[in-house]
Amino acid sequence: MQVYLNGVGVYTPGMEDWEQAAAVLAGNRPYVCGEEKKIQLQLLQPNERRRTTKLIRLALEVAQQAAGTESAADYATVFAASDGDHEVVDKMCMALTLPEHPVSPTNFHNSVHNAPAGYWAIAAAATAGSTSLCACDESFAAGLLEASALVEVEKRPLLLVAYDYPPPMPLATLRTMDAIFGVAFLLAPEPSQDSIASLQVAFGGQGRYSQCSEPGLEVLRQSNPAARSLPLLELLARRQPGEVLLPGVQQRRVRVEVSLCR
């Protein structure tokens, strides 16, 4: 499958957009894990913004970065996360232990895995199809496969958003995740003046998956399922054609071959 990459969004403390991330990943600046900033989402109305969780804000932040302001309404979307929203699961499960089971309606509608996609559709007035999917720690690669298949077969532009946020206690004792990371790709079926690179995406193989050469970034890669995208982001940042192997389901790999467009 061949798709064209027309936009990138990244958020992690220390690399708050693609420009900052590219400087670090190209080796021009050291990676320093910074403080988490409160993400301000101007694209949502205040009444909706108030109801969002950290995971939702993370997803929308990188989606907005990659999509830019124009045409966002036209893009199909794939949202990939390694699980549901742990903050919401924690609140719901805690409420269910109390007398009268006082589950909040807002928490309940935010508990669906496609909550970030729903808020994005409202914010961007995007009425195209949207798929929220999960393949546990391999969700970025699974999302890239689904996104590439849709772009290739249905011949339409698509926004791929992958994001994971560490669970709160006590869930954190059952599910370890040590970093915040979100990434988004704007993909298109044909090259254009916006195209940064072309990606050849394939499923299969069992070779060793790609890692980051810089130790701090490799720790980050292992600390969050969405950060499994980092070796691919490194190639893009270095403006280096090449190939990465991403971890896929059942120990298979997803191979991505990068060629530069400009």
Next chain:
Amino acid sequence: MSLKPLPITSYTVSSAVGLGKQALFDSLVAGTSGLKPNRFPGCDLDTCVGSVDAVDTVVLPEALTDFDCRNNRLVYLALQQDGFEDAVEQLKLRYGASRIGVFLGTSTSGIEHTERAYRDRDRQTGQLPAFDYLKVHNTFSLADFVQRLFALDGPAHVVSTACSSSAKVFASAWRQIQAGLCDAAIVGGADSLCLTTLYGFNSLELVSAEPCRPWDRHRNGISIGEGAGFAILESRPQAGSGLALLGFGESSDAYHMSSPHPQGKGAAQAMAQALRGARLAAGQLDYVNLHGTATRANDAAEDIAVTSVAGNVRCSSTKGWTGHTLGAAGILGMATACLCIEHGFLPASLHTLELDPALTANVLLRNTEARVANVLVNAFGFGGSNCSLLIGRVD
């Protein structure tokens, strides 16, 4: 975009009306509902539920006991019906284990296990009892379970788009087969009863105290059910079923997180896209299996969508039999569509006593015999996620 029809060579379904597709067909013909007064442990809501009581005694294979939870038990139970396991083994011989995709839907996966862990937590330290969270509660759990059960290592993911989940997996399978990532796919999904959805829908005042009454003047909410179903989609037709996925439509309401677009705009968009994909005119539709949850707003919005896209087409909601099985609603609808086509039969909308005069869709109040070739299945979910499937015959 028009679709190359994708043969459906095997399917199975289990819900409150029974295990396997014959049980669903028999209950549809007899008009016997699976809904009963709620006795789900830990839940005191005055409502009716569609439970699959057989899950309580299901034992997972020894190598997969880490996956033990209500949802995966329901998955395993459903896979054992209708010769489905044998069909998968045949499929492996035809295509190879790495050329078979697994795309399943769920909304809550094994959250019921985590609910219990929170109830059983240490009151002093807050510590939860240990269990394998990724195999039990994680959204991907059921696809991981199915891949390991059958030793498959093709592409896989779980779609979790609330109540459209197990409809949307048909679109994923179609795309990934078209793109050459796999040659066949196991699709479907499961959702099981849990306090999260029972009390969650109750917090939105969407749960009915009586068995749900889709399209009824006095409808007042959903009955929650549990269910699971699976289908096999193949790139090459096999002798036998003659059933196929002819089209699908996907859209987003972009309107509200828990209410449908009041004019059913997204629903209509998905239905129209499914028809275009199948290169069918609305007049060629024989039946629509409605999402029909029996909330005031959902039925009203879907009514406008159905009549605007497909006029006077015969339709009904089968939620009165099974309850609303949430993430499994799509695969239950697909199985119902297959039964309609195979048996020349259209089900009524059970428990619908007096049609809402404000609604105009041609909702069947009696079971009807008919030649059925093309069926549209609707599945719509929170977050404004809409999916319509067009199921029909292929030569």
